[in-house]
Amino acid sequence: MSRITKLPVSTSKENRPGLSNTRSIGRNLVSTLSDVDKKNLILNHTKPLRNGVTSTAPAPRLKRAATAPAAPNPPKLNKVEKKPSVVAPKIPPYDYKARFNDLLQKHKVMKEEFTDLKEKHEEISDDYEKIKEKAQSSTSERDLLKEKLLNSLNDLRDQTAEYDKIKLDCDLKNHEIEDLHRKTKILQEVADNLKKKSAEFDKLQMEFDDLTRRHTGLKEEAEALRVLTEHLKRISIEHDKLKLDYKDAQELISKYKTDTESLQNILANMYKEQRELRNTVQDLKGNIRVYCRIRPPLESEATKNLFNLNVLDECSIEVEKIELNSASHSTRKGKAQQSFTFDGIFTRHSRQEDVFAEVSPMIQSALDGYNVCIFAYGQTGSGKTFTMEGGAGTEQYGIIPRAFNMIFTYIEDLKRMGWELTIKASFLEIYNEVIYDLLNSSKDQVSHDIKMVNSKGADVYVSNLKEEEVKNSHDFIRLMIFAQRNRQTAATLNNERSSRSHSVTQIKISAINEQRKEKFMSQLNLVDLAGSESGKTTQRMDETKHINRSLSELSKVILSLQTNQSHIPYRNSKLTHLLMPSLGGNSKTLMLVNINQFDECFNETLNSLRFATKVNSCRTVKAKKNITMVDSFN
Numbered sequence: 243m244s245r246i247t248k249l250p251v252s253t254s255k256e257n258r259p260g261l262s263n264t265r266s267i268g269r270n271l272v273s274t275l276s277d278v279d280k281k282n283l284i285l286n287h288t289k290p291l292r293n294g295v296t297s298t299a300p301a302p303r304l305k306r307a308a309t310a311p312a313a314p315n316p317p318k319l320n321k322v323e324k325k326p327s328v329v330a331p332k333i334p335p336y337d338y339k340a341r342f343n344d345l346l347q348k349h350k351v352m353k354e355e356f357t358d359l360k361e362k363h364e365e366i367s368d369d370y371e372k373i374k375e376k377a378q379s380s381t382s383e384r385d386l387l388k389e390k391l392l393n394s395l396n397d398l399r400d401q402t403a404e405y406d407k408i409k410l411d412c413d414l415k416n417h418e419i420e421d422l423h424r425k426t427k428i429l430q431e432v433a434d435n436l437k438k439k440s441a442e443f444d445k446l447q448m449e450f451d452d453l454t455r456r457h458t459g460l461k462e463e464a465e466a467l468r469v470l471t472e473h474l475k476r477i478s479i480e481h482d483k484l485k486l487d488y489k490d491a492q493e494l495i496s497k498y499k500t501d502t503e504s505l506q507n508i509l510a511n512m513y514k515e516q517r518e519l520r521n522t523v524q525d526l527k528g529n530i531r532v533y534c535r536i537r538p539p540l541e542s543e544a545t546k547n548l549f550n551l552n553v554l555d556e557c558s559i560e561v562e563k564i565e566l567n568s569a570s571h572s573t574r575k576g577k578a579q580q581s582f583t584f585d586g587i588f589t590r591h592s593r594q595e596d597v598f599a600e601v602s603p604m605i606q607s608a609l610d611g612y613n614v615c616i617f618a619y620g621q622t623g624s625g626k627t628f629t630m631e632g633g634a635g636t637e638q639y640g641i642i643p644r645a646f647n648m649i650f651t652y653i654e655d656l657k658r659m660g661w662e663l664t665i666k667a668s669f670l671e672i673y674n675e676v677i678y679d680l681l682n683s684s685k686d687q688v689s690h691d692i693k694m695v696n697s698k699g700a701d702v703y704v705s706n707l708k709e710e711e712v713k714n715s716h717d718f719i720r721l722m723i724f725a726q727r728n729r730q731t732a733a734t735l736n737n738e739r740s741s742r743s744h745s746v747t748q749i750k751i752s753a754i755n756e757q758r759k760e761k762f763m764s765q766l767n768l769v770d771l772a773g774s775e776s777g778k779t780t781q782r783m784d785e786t787k788h789i790n791r792s793l794s795e796l797s798k799v800i801l802s803l804q805t806n807q808s809h810i811p812y813r814n815s816k817l818t819h820l821l822m823p824s825l826g827g828n829s830k831t832l833m834l835v836n837i838n839q840f841d842e843c844f845n846e847t848l849n850s851l852r853f854a855t856k857v858n859s860c861r862t863v864k865a866k867k868n869i870t871m872v873d874s875f876n
């Protein structure tokens with residue numbers, strides 16, 4: 243009864259894919275197997291399948307084996323399972339016929355089920371056989387593999403043994419290598435030590451060599467010392483001898499010294515006397531002295547007509563103009579003969595050194611402490627610049643460079659008498675009443691004025707004027723050339739300016755004698771005056787006016803001095819103002835009047851000679867020396 247009632251439930255379970263069905267089939271199938279078969283089946287399924295690997299899941303294998311053949315049969319099972327899906331009407335207990343029919347029906351179903359199961363059992367048995375066969379082949383394969391494994395294990399064991407051997411060798415080698423490393427390190431240290439020792443050895447060797455050298459040197463020095471000592475001994479003997487000689491010589495020197503001093507005193511006194519004598523002579527000759535120099539015609543001027551010029555004696559000349567009678571072509575005397583007398587005449591044959599021989603006492607006076615002024619007067623081209631500056635070559639040197647040579651020669655004599663001299667030079671030009679510094683080559687010149695040195699008013703100086711100290715005649719020649727170039731540059735810029743300007747070379751001499759406690763300062767002015775031609779003969783009226791004015795002022799100053807006027811008009815022109823210290827009482831003046839002998843220049847020559855005569859007739863008061871005792875300056 244219970245089975246009948248449970249049937250619909252089990253039927254509903256069979257609707258799921260036939261797993262539970264398969265289990266029940268397996269259970270049924272197992273129940274049909276004999277004990278031996280069961281054992282074999284278990285044994286076979288627990289044996290290793292391949293390569294000795296044992297299956298640990300026999301149950302699923304069994305399930306799969308059991309279910310695998312059942313797969314194609316589901317329709318049959320479904321057919322069986324579908325039948326109970328129709329719920330049978332409950333059969334009353336008393337209806338035995340219905341109950342019998344029902345049982346029959348159930349019997350029929352079970353019978354069909356049994357037939358199906360039988361078929362399945364057969365199928366499974368077949369599968370089982372196949373699997374059994376496979377299991378057997380797997381076992382043999384496993385044995386084969388087992389054998390191979392054993393062989394491999396043996397090989398492995400052999401190789402392991404060999405590996406161990408190699409490893410051992412390797413360890414040994416490593417050990418040896420470490421040992422070698424250690425040894426190498428030790429060797430390296432030894433090598434380093436050796437290197438150090440070698441360096442030390444080299445150093446020691448050098449020291450040794452040095453010591454050897456020094457030793458040799460010392461040996462030589464010792465030898466030299468020995469020689470020297472011997473020499474010294476000899477010298478010492480000589481020294482003792484010389485000492486005695488020296489004592490004698492010293493006595494002699496002190497005697498000479500006394501003699502020298504007395505001689506020097508005599509010399510100084512003689513020098514003083516000579517100076518005074520020179521001065522007296524010059525005073526007698528006059529403080530304003532005038533010389534006339536006649537310029538020879540140049541080669542290019544050989545064809546020019548000359549007027550008559552006779553040199554009467556050393557101091558006088560006579561001039562006379564000759565005129566041609568146009569009708570008879572005979573010569574006839576023109577203007578009356580005129581004679582002029584000066585302190586000296588330099589003919590056309592006089593050389594530069596002849597002129598300087600006469601002039602040098604004036605330079606000497608400057609070195610004796612007097613203010614001196616030497617100027618060259620005359621018309622353009624009469625030879626003023628040639629007389630003052632000269633030409634190229636020492637023979638052609640004029641008064642200025644010769645004066646310097648003389649100053650520097652004489653300085654040496656003065657030095658011997660205890661005098662120290664400082665010479666300063668400046669070069670200037672007066673053009674149209676404006677002063678230009680010839681040592682300043684810049685175009686923009688500052689203005690220069692003539693100023694008083696002190697309130698006494700005797701001395702003057704030019705403001706902003708460059709003054710160069712001159713140590714020797716070369717220095718001076720260099721400066722003179724520089725000044726000449728500057729003057730020429732200005733002349734080029736201002737057509738023939740050099741002829742139309744007064745050029746002044748100023749030399750300042752300061753001397754001190756410490757021994758005699760004396761000092762003096764003097765000034766030497768060397769002037770190359772502008773051409774003196776009259777306004778009628780020149781077209782450059784403006785320049786001429788300035789020149790003539792300054793020359794006439796010069797003549798006025800000289801005349802005022804001559805007539806002992808209380809007022810001397812120095813300040814009326816730049817030239818006279820500048821020359822004030824050299825023209826006034828405390829000075830010596832020398833004028834060189836330069837003349838041409840050309841017919842065409844006759845009138846200008848006459849003018850020049852007359853001007854010079856006027857100057858010559860002027861005698862200043864006795865010149866006073868600027869020398870002072872040093873103490874009174876302090």
Ligand SMILES: Nc1ncnc2c1ncn2[C@@H]1O[C@H](COP(=O)(O)OP(=O)(O)OP(=O)(O)O)[C@@H](O)[C@H]1O
Binds near residue numbers: 538620625629
């Ligand atoms: N005594 C002389 N012996 C030879 N040549 C002379 C003599 N005097 C002047 N000369 C020459 O005559 C020329 C004119 O002379 P210099 O230039 O000295 O004249 P200057 O009066 O200075 O003229 P300027 O007023 O133009 O300067 C120059 O060539 C110069 O060398």
